[in-house]
Amino acid sequence: MKKNAKHDYVAILFDSTRCIGCRSCEEACADENNSRKRLWTEKSTNSKRKPPQGLSADKWLHMNYHKLPMADESKRRPFDWEEATELMEEKQYTFVRNACMHCVEPACESACIVGALKKQENGAVIYDPDKCMGCRYCMIACPYKIPKWEWHEALPYVRKCTMCYPRQQEGKIPACVEACPGNGVDGEALVFGSRYQLLYEAEERIHKNKDRYYPHVFGRDELGGTGVLFLLPKDFTPVMAGFPENLGKRPIPSYSRSPQATVPYWVGGLGTFFASLTWIIQRRQKLMSDKEEETSEKGGK
Amino acid sequence: METTQQPKGLFKQLIQGPGQAFKYHPIFTSLFVLSALAFLGVAVYRFSYGLGVTGLNDNTAWGLWTAFKLSLVVVSGCAFVLTGMVYVFKMEAFRPLCRSAALMGLLGYSTFAITLVFELGWPWRIVHPIWMHNYHSILFEIAWCVMLYLTVLSLEFVPNILEKFNKTGLVKWYKKLIPSFVIAGIILSVLHQSSLGSLFVVSPYKLNHLWYSPWIGPFFIISAVFCGLALVILMEIFMARFNKRKARLSLLSKLAYYSIPFLGLYLGFKVMDVLERTPAREAFGRMDFFTLIYILEIGGGILLPMILFGIKKIRESIRGLVFTSLLVVLLAGALNRLNVSVIAMDHSPLGYSPTFVEYLYVPATLMLVIGIYIILTRLFPIDPEGTPQ
Numbered sequence: 001m002k003k004n005a006k007h008d009y010v011a012i013l014f015d016s017t018r019c020i021g022c023r024s025c026e027e028a029c030a031d032e033n034n035s036r037k038r039l040w041t042e043k044s045t046n047s048k049r050k051p052p053q054g055l056s057a058d059k060w061l062h063m064n065y066h067k068l069p070m071a072d073e074s075k076r077r078p079f080d081w082e083e084a085t086e087l088m089e090e091k092q093y094t095f096v097r098n099a100c101m102h103c104v105e106p107a108c109e110s111a112c113i114v115g116a117l118k119k120q121e122n123g124a125v126i127y128d129p130d131k132c133m134g135c136r137y138c139m140i141a142c143p144y145k146i147p148k149w150e151w152h153e154a155l156p157y158v159r160k161c162t163m164c165y166p167r168q169q170e171g172k173i174p175a176c177v178e179a180c181p182g183n184g185v186d187g188e189a190l191v192f193g194s195r196y197q198l199l200y201e202a203e204e205r206i207h208k209n210k211d212r213y214y215p216h217v218f219g220r221d222e223l224g225g226t227g228v229l230f231l232l233p234k235d236f237t238p239v240m241a242g243f244p245e246n247l248g249k250r251p252i253p254s255y256s257r258s259p260q261a262t263v264p265y266w267v268g269g270l271g272t273f274f275a276s277l278t279w280i281i282q283r284r285q286k287l288m289s290d291k292e293e294e295t296s297e298k299g300g301k
Numbered sequence: 302m303e304t305t306q307q308p309k310g311l312f313k314q315l316i317q318g319p320g321q322a323f324k325y326h327p328i329f330t331s332l333f334v335l336s337a338l339a340f341l342g343v344a345v346y347r348f349s350y351g352l353g354v355t356g357l358n359d360n361t362a363w364g365l366w367t368a369f370k371l372s373l374v375v376v377s378g379c380a381f382v383l384t385g386m387v388y389v390f391k392m393e394a395f396r397p398l399c400r401s402a403a404l405m406g407l408l409g410y411s412t413f414a415i416t417l418v419f420e421l422g423w424p425w426r427i428v429h430p431i432w433m434h435n436y437h438s439i440l441f442e443i444a445w446c447v448m449l450y451l452t453v454l455s456l457e458f459v460p461n462i463l464e465k466f467n468k469t470g471l472v473k474w475y476k477k478l479i480p481s482f483v484i485a486g487i488i489l490s491v492l493h494q495s496s497l498g499s500l501f502v503v504s505p506y507k508l509n510h511l512w513y514s515p516w517i518g519p520f521f522i523i524s525a526v527f528c529g530l531a532l533v534i535l536m537e538i539f540m541a542r543f544n545k546r547k548a549r550l551s552l553l554s555k556l557a558y559y560s561i562p563f564l565g566l567y568l569g570f571k572v573m574d575v576l577e578r579t580p581a582r583e584a585f586g587r588m589d590f591f592t593l594i595y596i597l598e599i600g601g602g603i604l605l606p607m608i609l610f611g612i613k614k615i616r617e618s619i620r621g622l623v624f625t626s627l628l629v630v631l632l633a634g635a636l637n638r639l640n641v642s643v644i645a646m647d648h649s650p651l652g653y654s655p656t657f658v659e660y661l662y663v664p665a666t667l668m669l670v671i672g673i674y675i676i677l678t679r680l681f682p683i684d685p686e687g688t689p690q
Contacts, residue, residue, distance in 0.1 A: 133423050
């Protein structure tokens with residue numbers, strides 16, 4: 001991965017205070033990635049398993065609803081899709097985008113044994129199905145649990161959001177961003193653009209409206225930064241939004257880099273150590289047996 | 302050996318070779334055939350329907366088979382430990398056990414590879430790491446080490462074949478190469494045994510902090526030493542019982558004795574590790590299911606065997622050795638690997654329960670491996686002292 005290319009990465013800014021929960025992005029994603037058909041057939045839900053709730057191999061973008069902290073919990077109504085927008089206006093619930101984060105330093109890329117998952121020059125992390133051998137180490141490595149597996153297939157692939165890389169190659173913006181209608185106030189819940197500009201814009205939004213936002217752009221430096229930036233409502237912590245607890249700034253690949261970098265030294269060091277040990281012990285034994293022979297010869301005389 | 306007449310034909314030579322009389326053994330044969338059938342059944346079912354036949358899901362990408370694989374590798378540490386003792390440290394007393402340990406290693410790693418084929422989504426792409434490289438991946442290093450180590454173990458097996466067919470000159474020449482194989486084997490073992498632990502350093506936000514440690518690599522390699530020793534003890538006692546001979550108790554109690562410092566080292570490191578890291582202390586203080594299973598693993602698999610092996614009377618009795626070695630292999634070896642790869646990984650406790658196929662695969666494969674081990678010890682001069690002539 002080119003370190004100096006980080007500035008050029010594209011990103012998606014998700015402002016959950018502006019999201020109205022219409023799920024147009026989900027639909028657009030399913031249409032674009034040709035998974036709508038598969039999602040709504042019975043085959044995708046293996047009869048032994050529950051139907052996919054949240055992300056699955058056939059659903060690369062999922063909008064999770066979460067309870068917003070309320071002063072009076074007794075007023076909270078149970079969630080209902082019919083009145084989702086109302087509930088959100090009343091600040092009872094909020095939506096959070098759940099899809100690949102396109103990390104600046106992706107754990108899956110560093111984990112993949114054959115390099116099937118690769119960070120592209122524009123920042124999208126995409127998957128090469130021809131390389132994948134199906135070890136599922138990416139699923140273990142991803143801290144956000146994004147890569148999903150086609151459990152129902154005899155020859156399965158890993159599936160996840162590509163940030164619409166093919167569309168981007170054609171000069172278009174990701175389908176979910178295009179589909180996002182916004183709430184008619186000032187702009188849309190999803191914005192696509194250069195990561196640096198979006199970070200600037202996100203900070204600006206927080207600065208201008210401190211009562212509305214949680215005072216941190218999630219994804220600015222979590223695990224080295226992500227390609228999807230999150231603006232969350234006030235008093236709504238990233239942990240409430242379903243992100244892992246105590247996320248540090250250290251990128252996941254750096255955890256495996258240190259043991260990996262020392263491999264040549266271990267080979268050289270251990271090789272020299274055991275070879276010389278063998279030689280020394282052999283020589284000592286030989287000297288001892290020579291000595292014994294000598295003494296026995298002397299004794300013989 | 303030289304006195305027996307060599308029958309004509311390779312196959313006849315193989316099965317009628319010097320003194321390796323085959324006798325029909327009803328229990329052994331039926332178990333072997335049954336497990337072979339079960340194995341075949343699982344293979345057909347899994348390869349025709351894909352991994353949907355297992356209980357795995359998106360939250361639990363690795364399950365029982367992964368834990369089984371890791372456990373196989375940890376007990377296969379016996380190969381590098383015993384060959385190292387004999388060829389590097391020149392403990393000639395253990396030479397009779399050396400070849401059987403190397404064979405156990407070879408079979409263990411072969412089973413590892415076969416289980417991996419069962420687990421992979423695209424089984425025939427198992428060779429991809431040979432020409433598709435990602436140097437950042439720990440799994441990539443493991444793939445190469447295991448491939449190379451399987452080669453080394455096969456090379457270490459060659460003298461058995463040469464001796465079987467009485468190629469005395471070749472054997473003499475070949476045996477000069479063995480020490481270099483042994484050293485290569487030790488290096489490769491240290492690398493991939495520890496890397497199998499380091500596999501999990503990339504999941505600091507998923508693995509329970511009692512097990513997640515920056516030192517998980519060293520833990521894995523140390524546990525390979527004492528689990529390997531315990532497997533040698535178990536296998537020798539089992540083979541003695543099977544062949545109706547006396548087990549070489551003096552050797553075994555020495556092996557048990559040697560494993561005490563490694564158990565102690567591991568115990569010390571583990572305790573320090575939990576005391577040192579704040580999240581681990583917190584996880585221990587929670588006293589939940591994970592703490593209990595951690596205590597079972599460390600107390601039952603490390604501390605108790607340390608005490609038991611330390612008592613001379615237990616160390617020198619067959620029952621004591623079997624019981625204690627079983628504790629080590631099952632609790633410190635298998636349970637630890639199961640915890641790291643499945644139980645303590647981040648998912649709801651009921652999110653994964655292995656299906657019947659997954660369960661069936663484990664005992665069937667184990668039985669098959671033991672059967673193949675017995676057959677090979679009869680066919681080749683692996684352990685001429687311990688096999689009926």
